[in-house]
Amino acid sequence: MKTLFPRIAAFALLGVSAAQAGTTVDLAAEASRPAVNDQVQAVVYVEARGANPALLARQVNQEIAGALQLIRGKAGVQAKSGNQSTYPVYGREQKIEGWQMRSELVLESRDLAAVSELLGELQQRKLAVGQVSQMPSPETRRKVEDEATRDAIRAFQARAEVIAAALGKSWKIKQLAVSQQGGPQPMPVFRATKAMLADAAPAPLEAGESQLTTTVSGQIELAD
Structure with missing residues (x-):
């Protein structure tokens, strides 16, 4: 430093x-x-659309459960539930054509390398990265x-x-x-296409500094 x-x-x-x-x-x-910035916080999420809100919720929850299982296998990385939302998708004449659901997980760790590797693995599971913030630990x-x-x-x-x-x-x-x-320093997030997800590489994270x-x-x- x-x-x-x-x-x-x-x-x-x-x-x-x-x-x-x-x-x-x-x-x-x-x-x-x-x-x-010796601590990192990352938001990952599952977002899906469907006609049946109950089936949609089951699908999203299954993907979140799979992601949590993967995260718990990484030492030094904590996860907690983030924002969750379900809202109707309107078509012509303002009629509901379907539903869209989004569920987030918030990851926190002081091990930047572990989070970097984990983000790549989660993208392979088709989770998207919403935001990555780096900050000094308490x-x-x-x-x-x-x-x-x-x-x-x-x-x-x-x-x-x-x-x-x-x-x-x-x-x-x-x-x-x-x-x-x-405060925290958010990093730009590059959203991967479906073709890129199969070969998702660990996201490079550099500690950097915050001015207090x-x-x-x-x-x-x-x-x-």
């Missing part, structure tokens, strides 16, 4: 409060750090967010020192808020 310096920014707005209080300054600072995210928070707080304090020194005053924190940004940003905002009070 390449090492990057955290990105730090700060800005301030000077304001005067009530006479009995000292001068207050609205201040914000942010810092960003890269986090390895442990990685928490560690990097803590580092970015320390950076942002130091930037906040440094800017407060600059402002107070320029005005020849001492300062104290009056109010403080901390927030984080940075912590913003510290608040107010300081200046005193003589």
Whole structure:
């Protein structure tokens, strides 16, 4: 993993409060750090159309059950049910001509190679890949967010020192808020044709990085 310096920014707005209080300054600072995307989430689904909704549901459920059996044979990969929908297909004069059903499974793992291989095998079973997102695991995210928070707080304090020194005053924190940004990175999904499904190869997955940003905002009070 390449090492990057955290990105730090700060800005301030000077304001005067009530006479009995000292001068207050609205201040914000942010810092960003890269986090390895060591967790992957993939959505796979079965979609089918038919005239009989009961038979259609049985067909889709059988395919989902087969996919779950395959997934459970992969160590380190968890699966859970995703969105499910059934809706009518209308023809002329808005008459129902059939039904369409879609059922999803959500895969999660920290083993990118296992998920890559599994997606290829699931496509051979005629499941489609809806979306693949890569993100830092909860442990990685928490560690990097803590580092970015320390950076942002130091930037906040440094800017407060600059402002107070320029005005020849001492300062104290009056109010403080901390927030984080940075989410999953979705990957483009290439949908395979029926001819391609027979030879579906493992989908290549690269970990990459997400940029996590912590913003510290608040107010300081200046005193003589």
